[in-house]
Amino acid sequence: MEEVEDPQEVEPVQPVEPVERADPVVPVEPVEPMERVEPIESVELIEQAGQSVSIIDGREHRVDPRSVTLDRVVGLGSILASAVVPFVGFTIGWGLGGIPARVYFSLLAGGVVLFVLSLVIGYKWPELHHRHLRYRVDESGVRIRRGVLWRTVISIPTSRVQHTDVSQGPVQRSYGLATLTVHTAGTEGASISLSGLEHGVAKRLRDHLLPDHEPDDV
Amino acid sequence: MTSEIRRLHPMSWLFMTATSVKGLIFPVIIVLFASSANPWARYELLSLLVIGPAFVAALLKQGIYNYRFTDEELVIRDGIFTKKERHIPYDRVHNIALVRNPFHRMLGVVSARVETAAGGEPEAVMRVLTLEAVDELRRYTLGKERAGTLAAGAGTASVGANAGEHDIIESNDDGVANSAMTADIAEHSMGAPSSTPSVLLRLPQSELVRLGLISNRGFIVVAAFIGLVSQANWWDQDWEAYYDTLRESAPTWTTWLLEPGSLTMRILLGAGLFLLFVALLRLFSIVWYVVKYYDFTLQRDDEDLHIEFGLFTRVSSLIPVHRIQLLTSSASLLHRWFGRADVDLETAGAMESGSGLGGQLAAAGATGSRQWLAPIIEADRALALIREVMPEIHLDAVEWEPLAPRAARRILRKSVLLLMLPTGAAMALLSLTRIPVSGFHGLWLPAFILPLIYVWVSGWVRNAGYALTDTAVFFRSGWLARKISVVRFNTIQTVWMSESPFDRRHHMASVAVDTAGAGKMGHRIHIPYLDLEVARGISRRLYAEARATEFRW
Numbered sequence: 001m002e003e004v005e006d007p008q009e010v011e012p013v014q015p016v017e018p019v020e021r022a023d024p025v026v027p028v029e030p031v032e033p034m035e036r037v038e039p040i041e042s043v044e045l046i047e048q049a050g051q052s053v054s055i056i057d058g059r060e061h062r063v064d065p066r067s068v069t070l071d072r073v074v075g076l077g078s079i080l081a082s083a084v085v086p087f088v089g090f091t092i093g094w095g096l097g098g099i100p101a102r103v104y105f106s107l108l109a110g111g112v113v114l115f116v117l118s119l120v121i122g123y124k125w126p127e128l129h130h131r132h133l134r135y136r137v138d139e140s141g142v143r144i145r146r147g148v149l150w151r152t153v154i155s156i157p158t159s160r161v162q163h164t165d166v167s168q169g170p171v172q173r174s175y176g177l178a179t180l181t182v183h184t185a186g187t188e189g190a191s192i193s194l195s196g197l198e199h200g201v202a203k204r205l206r207d208h209l210l211p212d213h214e215p216d217d218v
Numbered sequence: 219m220t221s222e223i224r225r226l227h228p229m230s231w232l233f234m235t236a237t238s239v240k241g242l243i244f245p246v247i248i249v250l251f252a253s254s255a256n257p258w259a260r261y262e263l264l265s266l267l268v269i270g271p272a273f274v275a276a277l278l279k280q281g282i283y284n285y286r287f288t289d290e291e292l293v294i295r296d297g298i299f300t301k302k303e304r305h306i307p308y309d310r311v312h313n314i315a316l317v318r319n320p321f322h323r324m325l326g327v328v329s330a331r332v333e334t335a336a337g338g339e340p341e342a343v344m345r346v347l348t349l350e351a352v353d354e355l356r357r358y359t360l361g362k363e364r365a366g367t368l369a370a371g372a373g374t375a376s377v378g379a380n381a382g383e384h385d386i387i388e389s390n391d392d393g394v395a396n397s398a399m400t401a402d403i404a405e406h407s408m409g410a411p412s413s414t415p416s417v418l419l420r421l422p423q424s425e426l427v428r429l430g431l432i433s434n435r436g437f438i439v440v441a442a443f444i445g446l447v448s449q450a451n452w453w454d455q456d457w458e459a460y461y462d463t464l465r466e467s468a469p470t471w472t473t474w475l476l477e478p479g480s481l482t483m484r485i486l487l488g489a490g491l492f493l494l495f496v497a498l499l500r501l502f503s504i505v506w507y508v509v510k511y512y513d514f515t516l517q518r519d520d521e522d523l524h525i526e527f528g529l530f531t532r533v534s535s536l537i538p539v540h541r542i543q544l545l546t547s548s549a550s551l552l553h554r555w556f557g558r559a560d561v562d563l564e565t566a567g568a569m570e571s572g573s574g575l576g577g578q579l580a581a582a583g584a585t586g587s588r589q590w591l592a593p594i595i596e597a598d599r600a601l602a603l604i605r606e607v608m609p610e611i612h613l614d615a616v617e618w619e620p621l622a623p624r625a626a627r628r629i630l631r632k633s634v635l636l637l638m639l640p641t642g643a644a645m646a647l648l649s650l651t652r653i654p655v656s657g658f659h660g661l662w663l664p665a666f667i668l669p670l671i672y673v674w675v676s677g678w679v680r681n682a683g684y685a686l687t688d689t690a691v692f693f694r695s696g697w698l699a700r701k702i703s704v705v706r707f708n709t710i711q712t713v714w715m716s717e718s719p720f721d722r723r724h725h726m727a728s729v730a731v732d733t734a735g736a737g738k739m740g741h742r743i744h745i746p747y748l749d750l751e752v753a754r755g756i757s758r759r760l761y762a763e764a765r766a767t768e769f770r771w
Binding site: 149153156157159184189 | 711713714715716718719732733735757760765767768769
């Protein structure tokens with residue numbers, strides 16, 4: 001576990017060639033303050049805070065920190081939901097005399113341990129997940145780095161992007177977050193999603209990745 | 219200029235009914251067998267229930283279905299309850315696959331399938347058309363962008379047919395007129411003159427026999443037999459009565475065989491039966507391959523590969539070389555004993571399963587969109603074939619790089635752990651019981667297996683490797699069964715670099731590339747056990763190369 005905690009493990013892969021730094025594109029739409037897009041812990045971001053910078057800058061970004069809260073809410077909610085059903089069921093069974101008290105209480109004890117453990121993981125995991133989820137966009141494509149234990153870096157050239165979606169679930173909407181899904185002609189990577197993006201950022205990324213520069217002859 | 223509205227052949231309802239009923243034949247038969255009491259009364263009822271609605275639906279569909287050609291698109295109107303109008307731009311059409319079985323031939327018609335790059339269902343299935351209509355269809359849809367020859371892409375790799383149905387399947391292949399249907403259509407065509415294709419590979423019978431010996435397709439026949447037997451309840455017979463009859467009627471010199479007697483005899487008999495079974499399996503396998511791949515021919519016609527094979531089921535497909543996503547050559551131990559290998563490829567496009575024309579076509583193909591380029595070929599000619607098919611990958615310039623130097627030790631350690639943990643656990647459990655096991659007994663198994671593991675791991679690591687040329691990435695792996703795969707940079711979709719927790723401990727990573735139409739089971743470009751820095755370099759390079767090229771469907 002201590003390996004996981006160590007953020008130094010994931011040193012960013014150097015760009016393929018000298019990054020063609022995207023000329024400071026002035027975004028069309030009013031840009032959210034950058035600290036919204038980037039967690040404060042991101043050093044690069046502090047330098048740029050307050051400036052309207054394009055997100056297509058060939059640098060690593062983290063997704064919106066509110067996604068941690070969102071993931072916690074969703075995770076804890078589902079843990080609660082999946083705990084309530086067996087609890088109620090067994091309690092009724094015990095109350096009606098179908099389940100011996102000895103069995104019931106040992107089940108209960110095991111259940112409580114499991115429940116507490118899931119609560120801890122459900123609270124801690126989104127943070128770890130967020131820490132290890134990064135994306136980088138430049139003119140040539142997107143690179144997504146993700147995974148806490150099994151870590152993967154997925155590189156998607158813009159020329160291979162078939163289309164992109166921005167989707168928002170009800171809970172995401174209340175947080176102003178969205179999921180960007182990039183579709184390629186591949187198989188395993190037929191659709192690659194990046195969730196926890198600020199909605200405006202997701203839309204900007206989508207617009208950037210639109211394969212409009214490609215003749216749509218497929 | 220829009221053409222007139224075209225309709226299907228007047229006899230289409232027959233084929234549509236047949237298709238919808240075909241899928242129900244087996245359930246009906248099973249029901250019949252299951253209900254042994256007076257099945258005939260129900261048979262008529264059942265067949266009415268099945269055929270009636272199918273017949274009505276077919277008639278309706280024939281009345282509604284029509285299509286026309288505009289300047290840019292093929293427009294198809296269809297749908298009994300929900301009206302559908304489908305616009306298929308000509309330049310999206312990759313292939314028109316045709317199917318013809320003896321009934322089709324009798325009426326001089328074909329079923330046509332319009333394929334586009336979209337995976338899954340074919341864009342349109344036209345059941346059935348006259349030969350003239352097919353020629354017109356092909357001239358409109360495929361003639362546009364490919365002037366000169368009408369030959370265009372066969373979208374699917376898995377063009378085939380159920381061996382039992384004796385269909386003839388054709389792709390558009392005006393260049394090659396060595397099958398009945400192609401010749402028939404060519405007669406009705408006012409198409410362009412065909413170029414002369416060059417034959418890259420033609421398998422004689424002897425090779426197919428070898429293929430049957432190497433591969434183990436005999437089990438297919440056995441499985442089919444068992445299925446048949448279990449359906450017909452043939453097991454419920456008085457086998458002892460057979461045995462008695464056999465013993466009584468057999469000539470005297472065989473009595474020692476049939477007499478229930480000595481143990482040696484029984485063992486001999488058992489062994490003999492087993493050998494017979496194995497020999498039969500191989501025989502079935504040989505027959506299966508000879509029938510299925512009879513006269514396998516691989517031809518190259520400009521940019522297209524044309525593959526044709528089959529005795530009853532003549533299968534023919536056309537694959538534009540640029541649509542090949544991945545090429546694999548593999549050689550199992552048996553292959554290498556015979557000095558042979560095989561070559562297969564993956565294409566993007568329709569991957570199908572299920573019923574209907576698509577299912578029929580897919581059924582004969584391998585899994586997913588994988589297809590033989592050569593089911594069997596001399597080992598040294600395999601590379602020559604790849605070189606011929608894809609000269610741009612510079613096979614000769616390949617310099618194999620090994621995996622990380624510590625890979626062997628790591629795999630070895632992992633295997634030993636995987637072996638020791640269950641053994642240790644089993645020993646611990648056994649020591650709790652009264653079975654007298656001393657600690658030494660637990661060492662027998664590892665002592666026997668460890669050397670094997672060592673040989674396997676060192677062999678595997680020695681043979682595994684990767685290579686990057688100017689245009690493609692290569693990966694090879696396997697020890698007893700060896701495989702080499704190649705993916706050209708322009709067909710790389712995404713590049714994946716992964717680190718498992720174990721990888722991180724050893725400062726290693728793996729690199730994989732994703733391609734269109736990649737099957738789940740096949741050999742892929744997935745290079746494990748690389749030094750982290752090397753893996754980064756490779757993924758960077760692959761990404762840079764992929765983005766510098768353009769993906770063509």
